[in-house]
Amino acid sequence: MEVTTRAPGKIILSGEHAVVYGSAAVASAIDLYTSVTIHFPSHIENDGNLKLQLADLALEFSWPIAQVKERLGESDAIKCFEPSSPNSHRATLHSLVEQQNIPEAKIGLASGIEAFLWLYTCIQGYKPATVTVTSQLPLGSGLGSSAAYCVALSAALLTLSSGVNLDMSQKGWQGFEDNELKLVNGWAFEGEKIIHGRPSGIDNTVSTYGNMIKFKSGNLTPIISSLPLRVLITNTKVGRNTKALVAGVSERTKRHPDAMNCVFSAVDSISNELSEIIKSPAPNNLDMTEYEEKIGELMEMNQGLLQCMGVSHATIETVLRTTLKYKLTSKLTGAGGGGCVITLLPTLLSQTVVEKVIAELESCGFQNLTAGIGGKGVRVCFNISS
Ligand SMILES: Nc1ncnc2c1ncn2[C@@H]1O[C@H](COP(=O)(O)OP(=O)(O)OP(=O)(O)O)[C@@H](O)[C@H]1O
Numbered sequence: 001m002e003v004t005t006r007a008p009g010k011i012i013l014s015g016e017h018a019v020v021y022g023s024a025a026v027a028s029a030i031d032l033y034t035s036v037t038i039h040f041p042s043h044i045e046n047d048g049n050l051k052l053q054l055a056d057l058a059l060e061f062s063w064p065i066a067q068v069k070e071r072l073g074e075s076d077a078i079k080c081f082e083p084s085s086p087n088s089h090r091a092t093l094h095s096l097v098e099q100q101n102i103p104e105a106k107i108g109l110a111s112g113i114e115a116f117l118w119l120y121t122c123i124q125g126y127k128p129a130t131v132t133v134t135s136q137l138p139l140g141s142g143l144g145s146s147a148a149y150c151v152a153l154s155a156a157l158l159t160l161s162s163g164v165n166l167d168m169s170q171k172g173w174q175g176f177e178d179n180e181l182k183l184v185n186g187w188a189f190e191g192e193k194i195i196h197g198r199p200s201g202i203d204n205t206v207s208t209y210g211n212m213i214k215f216k217s218g219n220l221t222p223i224i225s226s227l228p229l230r231v232l233i234t235n236t237k238v239g240r241n242t243k244a245l246v247a248g249v250s251e252r253t254k255r256h257p258d259a260m261n262c263v264f265s266a267v268d269s270i271s272n273e274l275s276e277i278i279k280s281p282a283p284n285n286l287d288m289t290e291y292e293e294k295i296g297e298l299m300e301m302n303q304g305l306l307q308c309m310g311v312s313h314a315t316i317e318t319v320l321r322t323t324l325k326y327k328l329t330s331k332l333t334g335a336g337g338g339g340c341v342i343t344l345l346p347t348l349l350s351q352t353v354v355e356k357v358i359a360e361l362e363s364c365g366f367q368n369l370t371a372g373i374g375g376k377g378v379r380v381c382f383n384i385s386s
Pocket residue numbers: 034054108109110111112113133134135138139140141142143144145146147149195196203240241242243333334335336
């Protein structure tokens with residue numbers, strides 16, 4: 001029996017970091033995915049191991065499942081309906097990952113592997129399996145790779161548990177019921193906590209449900225956009241991790257609580273205004289420029305406030321300056337500190353200009369990604385024959 005799930009990455013149009021403190025944020029799924037395949041071995045294939053293959057990185061991690069059971073402790077209770085945190089098991093997860101000798105240059109993967117072990121053992125218990133992950137998302141770059149990984153993993157594990165009831169004979173990709181999505185999102189949030197420390201939940205929520213959403217204090221409101229927004233994504237290729245950046249903002253907030261609360265409150269207003277504009281009736285051609293200018297202006301204001309929070313970076317500033325030469329507005333997306341920048345592409349902007357901007361950004365050593373905005377959330381596909 002084999003199952004494959006895929007979950008999308010995301011861009012944040014406004015509100016990253018401030019959303020951790022209860023401000024509103026606007027995010028959209030993008031059509032770049034992380035996929036997870038789970039294969040339970042046949043009797044002949046069974047070697048008693050739990051394997052995690054990170055196919056794009058050509059890495060495989062393997063644990064004798066009996067050893068994982070001995071270290072994490074046995075429990076007969078079905079846990080899949082109750083997303084939970086590792087708490088006292090954190091040190092054990094850490095040592096199970098440490099024994100895998102992860103290459104030093106890839107040490108950022110350790111928390112992702114801990115999240116895997118936690119989600120796997122809570123939802124599936126102690127069955128041998130091979131879990132394979134592939135991703136179209138650059139890891140640790142602000143496009144929600146950690147959330148897409150946790151969502152795809154949770155969805156695949158739950159599909160093969162009693163937590164989800166799907167038609168296994170149906171061919172092709174299928175979606176989940178609302179109560180199933182809630183469970184997938186709940187477990188993915190637990191995985192994000194292991195990777196991020198203090199996630200707001202926006203990334204796992206938009207990856208689970210897809211489309212464009214406003215997110216505030218754990219609650220999502222779908223945003224039906226009256227017009228398709230076009231953005232260019234630029235990867236500065238400067239590695240960073242969300243956990244450290246979120247911790248940096250927390251330190252600054254402790255040092256300057258009043259000033260930072262004003263910043264978060266301004267971000268809240270920006271996100272609320274942005275979501276209202278995006279939802280408003282489609283403008284006619286004459287008003288289009290004004291509509292897009294308002295969106296661009298709000299993005300520019302949000303970028304200024306992200307600088308106040310200390311999460312911009314010299315490479316991000318270079319992208320801003322380069323795109324501004326073409327009168328285009330950009331802002332960092334995700335946790336910042338490097339990673340990705342989004343640039344709003346107005347409807348009337350010619351393809352020639354887009355190509356010039358891309359060429360100039362690439363000459364600085366950056367990489368451009370094209371992605372559709374606002375697609376579906378997590379999906380599943382059964383491969384009955386295997
Ligand atoms: N495909 C994957 N396979 C294994 N681990 C992954 C994968 N994708 C993400 N991760 C884990 O998530 C970490 C990156 O998460 P991080 O939150 O720092 O960046 P991001 O999610 O890409 O950006 P942001 O949170 O700003 O959107 C990786 O170091 C790894 O631990």
